[in-house]
Amino acid sequence: MTIQQVATEAGVSPSTVSNLLNGRNHRMLPETRQRIERAIDKLGYRPNRAARQLRTGRNTTIGLVVPSVGNPFWGALARHLESAALAEGYHVLLCNSERDPRRERDYVDELWADGVHGVVLCSSLPSLEHVMPLVERGLQLVAFDRTSQAGDPASLVSISVDNAIGSQLAAQHLTDLGHRRLAFVSGALASVNRKERYRGFTAALEQAGIDPATSVRAPVKGDADDFGDVEASELGRAAAAELLALEDPPTGIVAINDMCALGVCRGLRDGGLEVGKDVSVVGFDDIVLADLYAPTLTTVRQPMKEMAAAAFTQLRSRLDDSGPTQGQSLLFRPELIVRESTAPPA
Amino acid sequence: MTIQQVATEAGVSPSTVSNLLNGRNHRMLPETRQRIERAIDKLGYRPNRAARQLRTGRNTTIGLVVPSVGNPFWGALARHLESAALAEGYHVLLCNSERDPRRERDYVDELWADGVHGVVLCSSLPSLEHVMPLVERGLQLVAFDRTSQAGDPASLVSISVDNAIGSQLAAQHLTDLGHRRLAFVSGALASVNRKERYRGFTAALEQAGIDPATSVRAPVKGDADDFGDVEASELGRAAAAELLALEDPPTGIVAINDMCALGVCRGLRDGGLEVGKDVSVVGFDDIVLADLYAPTLTTVRQPMKEMAAAAFTQLRSRLDDSGPTQGQSLLFRPELIVRESTAPPA
DNA sequence: CGAGGCCGGTGCAACGATGCACCGCATGCT
DNA sequence: AGCATGCGGTGCATCGTTGCACCGGCCTCG
Numbered sequence: 049m050t051i052q053q054v055a056t057e058a059g060v061s062p063s064t065v066s067n068l069l070n071g072r073n074h075r076m077l078p079e080t081r082q083r084i085e086r087a088i089d090k091l092g093y094r095p096n097r098a099a100r101q102l103r104t105g106r107n108t109t110i111g112l113v114v115p116s117v118g119n120p121f122w123g124a125l126a127r128h129l130e131s132a133a134l135a136e137g138y139h140v141l142l143c144n145s146e147r148d149p150r151r152e153r154d155y156v157d158e159l160w161a162d163g164v165h166g167v168v169l170c171s172s173l174p175s176l177e178h179v180m181p182l183v184e185r186g187l188q189l190v191a192f193d194r195t196s197q198a199g200d201p202a203s204l205v206s207i208s209v210d211n212a213i214g215s216q217l218a219a220q221h222l223t224d225l226g227h228r229r230l231a232f233v234s235g236a237l238a239s240v241n242r243k244e245r246y247r248g249f250t251a252a253l254e255q256a257g258i259d260p261a262t263s264v265r266a267p268v269k270g271d272a273d274d275f276g277d278v279e280a281s282e283l284g285r286a287a288a289a290e291l292l293a294l295e296d297p298p299t300g301i302v303a304i305n306d307m308c309a310l311g312v313c314r315g316l317r318d319g320g321l322e323v324g325k326d327v328s329v330v331g332f333d334d335i336v337l338a339d340l341y342a343p344t345l346t347t348v349r350q351p352m353k354e355m356a357a358a359a360f361t362q363l364r365s366r367l368d369d370s371g372p373t374q375g376q377s378l379l380f381r382p383e384l385i386v387r388e389s390t391a392p393p394a
Numbered sequence: 395m396t397i398q399q400v401a402t403e404a405g406v407s408p409s410t411v412s413n414l415l416n417g418r419n420h421r422m423l424p425e426t427r428q429r430i431e432r433a434i435d436k437l438g439y440r441p442n443r444a445a446r447q448l449r450t451g452r453n454t455t456i457g458l459v460v461p462s463v464g465n466p467f468w469g470a471l472a473r474h475l476e477s478a479a480l481a482e483g484y485h486v487l488l489c490n491s492e493r494d495p496r497r498e499r500d501y502v503d504e505l506w507a508d509g510v511h512g513v514v515l516c517s518s519l520p521s522l523e524h525v526m527p528l529v530e531r532g533l534q535l536v537a538f539d540r541t542s543q544a545g546d547p548a549s550l551v552s553i554s555v556d557n558a559i560g561s562q563l564a565a566q567h568l569t570d571l572g573h574r575r576l577a578f579v580s581g582a583l584a585s586v587n588r589k590e591r592y593r594g595f596t597a598a599l600e601q602a603g604i605d606p607a608t609s610v611r612a613p614v615k616g617d618a619d620d621f622g623d624v625e626a627s628e629l630g631r632a633a634a635a636e637l638l639a640l641e642d643p644p645t646g647i648v649a650i651n652d653m654c655a656l657g658v659c660r661g662l663r664d665g666g667l668e669v670g671k672d673v674s675v676v677g678f679d680d681i682v683l684a685d686l687y688a689p690t691l692t693t694v695r696q697p698m699k700e701m702a703a704a705a706f707t708q709l710r711s712r713l714d715d716s717g718p719t720q721g722q723s724l725l726f727r728p729e730l731i732v733r734e735s736t737a738p739p740a
Numbered sequence: 741c742g743a744g745g746c747c748g749g750t751g752c753a754a755c756g757a758t759g760c761a762c763c764g765c766a767t768g769c770t
Numbered sequence: 771a772g773c774a775t776g777c778g779g780t781g782c783a784t785c786g787t788t789g790c791a792c793c794g795g796c797c798t799c800g
Contacts, residue, residue: 050786066788075748094507098447099786102755107444116473117488117753118682123469127490138668139508142463142488144473149668161440162485281686310686317688336464337683340627342663396756407780412758421778445756448785 049093057087069095101163109139110363111159111167115147120335121305122170125192128356129168136364153178160187166363168192174240176200188366190359195240196377203363204375207355211241212248214348214382218221218302218330219252221346221384225392227300227328231264233287233312234304235280242304245332249302264298266291269315280304284311285318294318299327299393306331306338306347313341313389328390351380395740403433408722410450415441445511455503457513458707459489459498464543465653466681468516471538474702475514480709491518497547505531512709515540520586522546524562534712536705542723551708553701557587558594560694560728564648564676565598567692567730571738573646573674577610579633579658581651582625588650591678595648612637612646626650627657634661645739652677652684652693659687659735674736697726 051069055062060080067073069082087093101107112129114122130140141164143150152171156179159167166188169179174197176189183189184203196206215232222230232249234242248262266287284303288311291297303309309331313323321327324343331338334349358378365374397415401408406426413419414430433439447453458475460468476486487510491498498517502525503719505513512534515525520543522535529547542552561578568576578595580588596606612633616680634657637643649655655677659669667673670689677684680695703723712719 051788052786063747063750063789067749070788072789075746077748080748094503096786097508098444098453099755100788101444102442102448102757103786103788107754109474117469118466118473120464120466120469123463123466123472126469126472128463130488130490131492139504140488142472142476142486144476157440158485159470162443168403205482278799307686314686314688318754336687340653340660340683342660342688369596397758398756408757409759409780409782410778413779416758418759421776424776426778442756445785446758448787449756449758451785 049091051093051095054084054087054091054093057091058083060084060246095146096311098129101378104365105163105243107163107165108137109141109162109164110360110367110376111141111143111156112162112170113143113145113152113155113159113167114170115172116144117142118144119307121333124335124352125170128353129360130355131172132360136360138360138364145170149173156182156187160185161177166190166367168359168363170188170194170361172239174238176204176225188363192355192359193241195244195379196375197240200375202375203366203373205366206375206377207362208241208379209350209355209382210379211244211382212251214248214332214350215245215302216248216252216255217384218332218346218348219249219300221330221386222253222256222302222328223252223256223281225328225390226299227298227393228258228259229262229290229298230297230300230302231266231298232304233266233284233291233301233308235283235308245304264291264294280307281311281314284308284313285315286311288315289314289319292316292321297327300390301327301329303329303331304335306335306345309345309347309389310337310341312345313345324388324391328393330390334385338385339387346387346390348383349383349385351383355380395437397439397441400430400433400437400439403437404429406430418732451509452579452713454483455485455487455508455510456488456706456713457502458507458516459491459501459513460516461493461518462490463488466492466683467651467679470681470698471516471702472682474699475706478703478706482706484706484710491516493518495519495524502528506531512536514705514709514715516540516734518585520584522550534709536702536709538701538705539587539685541590541725542635542721543586545628546721548721549712549719550712551705551712552721552723553614553705553708554587554723554725555694555696555701555728556725557590557728558597560594560678560696561591561648562598562679563728563730564595564692564694565595565646565674566601567736568646568648568674569598569601569602569604571646571674573644573739574604575608575642575644576648577612577637578647578648578650579612579630579637579646579654581629581654590646591650610637610640626653627660630657630659631655631661631664632657634658635665638662638667643673647673647675649675649677651725652681652691654677655691655693655735656687659689659691670734670737672740674739676736680731684731685733687735692736693731695729695731697729701726 051062055065063103117123118125143155160182168190170192190205192207193220195208237243253260261328274385303312331345336346338347397408397411401411463469479486489501506528514536516538536551538553541554583589599606649658677691677693681695684691684693
């Protein structure tokens with residue numbers, strides 16, 4: 049099952065087989081070509097990737113580092129990225145960082161040692177310093193779900209939805225419905241994304257002539273360590289309780305993401321309110337569950353498939369070094385999906 | 395950054411470095427050893443996996459073929475498997491088959507070509523014939539979420555929860571609560587799992603002295619092509635509507651899995667019924683969402699973490715060929731998690 | 741007529757790590 | 771004396787693939 053055996057079977061030299069395999073067959077007799085192809089079929093030959101990689105230094109594997117594929121949001125990214133990669137013969141090596149910065153760095157290190165030169169990194173960290181040494185050595189990095197920052201490596205590609213626009217759409221939807229008393233529920237605004245979303249929220253308020261100071265931002269036990277996924281919903285639930293205790297509770301709530309929004313819904317329900325009637329709630333991400341929940345959740349959709357495809361395309365063109373070496377930032381347009389959880393104020 | 399450079403830096407031969415790297419350092423001067431270790435640290439050397447694999451034929455990557463990591467159930471498996479593998483220095487190559495038998499086979503082929511000798515396969519197919527050729531060549535296969543079948547390769551390891559017991563627990567819980575009119579909601583019983591779950595369901599009915607013939611099995615547009623994940627909930631929703639149209643609707647419903655159960659809940663709610671009061675619903679899997687939904691879902695938990703760890707352990711011991719070559723079947727005990735979606739009949 | 745070009749391929753030295761055979765010397769045993 | 775065995779390492783062929791340099795024969799062209 050080596051190229052040597054194929055060559056013998058076809059009565060040519062290994063080099064010739066290699067030439068065919070690598071598209072250098074412009075000046076090859078069609079007959080020779082067919083003999084080789086037949087031999088390959090007959091023996092069921094598949095090139096050995098290790099040998100190929102050792103020789104060329106190239107490979108067709110890209111790394112994906114996500115906080116956790118247990119979270120449907122990242123699961124969806126993994127699926128779409130893999131799908132885009134597969135179409136071009138690439139593989140995806142999956143790594144769950146579990147939001148642990150050290151694991152994140154170790155993974156990127158290990159990927160590099162494996163000869164993986166392109167990585168899609170979904171980092172929880174605002175700074176990318178921990179992977180800079182490898183970027184300097186030529187690692188191609190796509191940061192996903194993160195807009196580019198000052199201090200990022202020059203070659204970095206950032207892919208993200210436009211978070212500000214997203215939550216602006218969300219808040220605007222509420223003000224359009226007539227809500228005047230709004231709340232924004234999130235953990236600590238520790239990441240760039242979260243800050244952006246909050247910015248969009250306040251922008252929408254101002255546009256509607258509402259003083260943002262009268263709105264409520266409800267981060268609960270707002271520390272950096274609240275990034276988890278189940279925790280997001282717990283947080284929403286607690287925040288809802290907190291909001292209901294106010295003397296003039298908000299009628300419209302924008303949550304930092306869907307998991308959080310679902311928690312908010314649950315908390316409101318605990319407090320005896322009906323979501324989509326007494327109170328309106330908007331989420332962010334449009335995870336599968338958003339359309340299953342009762343009530344179905346109005347939310348801001350990230351165009352996952354397109355974003356994943358873009359991540360792969362960017363990586364690939366840079367790995368081929370046919371692409372630009374200069375970094376860039378791709379901001380995707382979010383879309384408001386209106387469902388049952390929002391309605392005019394009672 | 396090659397072993398040669400480390401050797402030069404340490405003033406020894408590459409072989410000696412290699413010996414240390416591979417634990418053949420019994421008769422090595424501690425001083426030599428330290429010199430090498432220092433050199434490794436100083437240069438930040440990491441062995442090149444491609445070269446190592448080419449030479450040894452071994453590698454530390456295992457494959458995971460799942461229908462889709464977009465589904466939280468498989469996402470959880472991916473996460474736990476990766477975690478178990480990482481602890482031993484192994485990597486997981488993720489493959490989404492999208493329930494396409496051809497993709498499934500292509501992936502296993504490709505993994506083999508990549509030198510991956512161990513694969514955890516979550517196949518939708520009752521037969522494993524399509525991968526037999528590779529198993530004969532030495533591919534180690536662990537079938538996950540699938541009990542072993544006649545005709546399976548002799549070396550196959552099967553890992554699954556005991557599906558019959560699981561749904562028996564579910565149905566028993568309902569009969570214990572006093573429900574006498576039960577329904578089982580599923581797509582076509584096309585897989586072994588589904589058949590087993592249905593078997594457990596009827597067994598529980600018989601045990602409770604209920605004639606299974608009076609129960610309802612509600613497969614909707616019951617063809618093989620209803621395996622999807624979003625579809626599962628659609629299916630549940632439609633099934634609920636169908637059940638409500640009966641002249642004597644069931645008061646207790648066992649669903650084939652959580653996604654389906656969530657769909658059922660939604661369908662019941664559409665019909666004006668309150669789940670956990672008017673009707674009881676039990677799911678299967680205990681995905682994250684089960685505890686987030688309103689009402690929270692009573693369900694049968696699969697001990698994912700343990701199952702994933704077992705999958706890795708089995709694979710690893712066979713790859714080291716320190717383990718048994720004989721196949722075996724591991725059935726894990728499911729656990730009933732009682733939450734809000736079940737209650738005595740109204 | 742000789743230099744150069746075009747054929748359709750082939751030869752060969754790498755890529756980086758591995759692990760067996762083996763180095764030369766000192767000591768122990770018979 | 772003669773041989774085995776220990777020491778702490780080293781030399782070298784090898785894994786499968788790649789792609790440049792180059793083969794010898796024939797044609798073209800100035």
